[in-house]
Amino acid sequence: MQQFSANIFSNSKISNCFYEMVFSWKPNTIPLPGQFVTIRAEPNTSPLLRRPFALSGFYESKKRCSIIYQKRGPVTTLLAGKSPDEQIDIIGPLGNPFPIPGKKNKAILIAGGTGIGPVVFLCSRLKNLNLEYISIFGAKTKSSIPDNQFIKQNFVICTDDGSAGYKGTTTDYLKSISNLMTSDTILFACGPQPMLKSCNDFACSHKLPCYVSVEQIMACGVGACMGCAIKITKEPGFARACKEGPVFKSTEIDWN
């Protein structure tokens, strides 16, 4: 991990709720799908803390990274107001990535809401490696779907109101393709907690491995403060989302 001042290349609104920011990547470490960065948007005391953002892509030839974020609080409002060539303070890459499946595996990628970022990153990695996958993205309605060619071409879209793609949740869609599950299927998911729990339930009932990327309020992001603890099933009962996570095997998480 490294702290660096990144140059913003683009920052655009890609749906009624999502923004995509592309910025320069200075560390020599290549970031992997599932890993995140923390961003300090402005040197203010309010908002104070850095915020974690999962990476949505890495463009090696240009040494650029991207995030997909939702404008919903003071920090993301500041971020949304940034223009190309402005600088932001970044620390990364942080946390553990998704494991990459083997040649014989079939990956099912499930993204809900802002969870789209790391799943897009994972999907592009699997595509580059010529691995087999099905990617699913769930949104509330058609206007929430990012105007992004990669997502449109590679993801099955589900909307709660049926205004685009499959009508229903990602879990509903997952259940509808139950017949495609084999013993080589692996699930990867990022999204709201209820969606992750449903993915775990589905994976357990079909005896499939499932990896989820969790979200938790963080202070340090580097494993020092113990603030981003999440409940796990094994001792000592808690794990740090920033250090042991944010990607966990879904059965390791205490979903109650």
Added chain:
Amino acid sequence: MNLTVNIGNGIFHNPVCVASGTFGYGSEYESLIDLNKLGAIFTKAVTLEPRTGNEIPRIIETPSGILNSIGLANVGVKRFVQEKISFLEKLPCATVVNVAGSTENEYIEVIKNLENCKSIWGYEINVSCPNVKHGGLAFGTNPFQIENLTKLLRQATPKPLIIKLTPNVTDITTIAKAAQDGGADAVSCINTLIGMVIDTQKKVTVLPMKTGGLSGPAIRPVGVALTYKVSRAVSIPVIGIGGIMDADDAIQYLLAGASAIQVGTGNFVDPSMAVNVLEGIKKYSERENINSINEFHSFIQ
């Protein structure tokens, strides 16, 4: 400029330290800053037995601050000695172990377990954690218990002993004096202020423990005022803590009477903050022709 700070029989090479609970056991920040530049690392609190910490969520941001309820989550003194010391002993800066407990005996036992580690510079006694049910604040708010505990710990170690004061009392100076009378070499001033945030939609407190400890720039004027008061009530050094975000903030503490300072919440915001604070203090001292830390204390009566 002579930056050294004398505390008991120990020396910090410079007055800029990092606060307990905000810097883990040091190694977490190794790749982000030059740890050699710090005056001291105050470790995450160490207790006799491992503690898993409080229910989640544990942190909520507040205006210019954060409210935390971590609950002293730590690996326990045995694993601390086995796993954490070897990294800290390679560093030239002082390692001050923050010690917490539920009973007097627990504090003594933690120190006994650490006394053989030559690389430990000294101890900061956490009698001011607002986030645990037993111990912590119970000791920190009672001058008789503070004096008694300090005396017992004084017998357990010849190393520098620093008592970390809570601001959650009527008169902090009586607690500081009790620490001094018990044989403390310095006091840290201040730990977090008790705070509460309520979710008005759900009509519940955001933190499951209901209250938490408030830190960050929001509390800085409180820390500076209490450092001013305490430094006039005791003759032992005062280590100023609370909301330091840059050199100017740190200089306020030094002018108020602190002999050293700790950057706490600021480490979360910008890991290079402590190093930048040190550079800023050096520049200010040069410009203002200040040659030692004690000279800072002569300006404000």
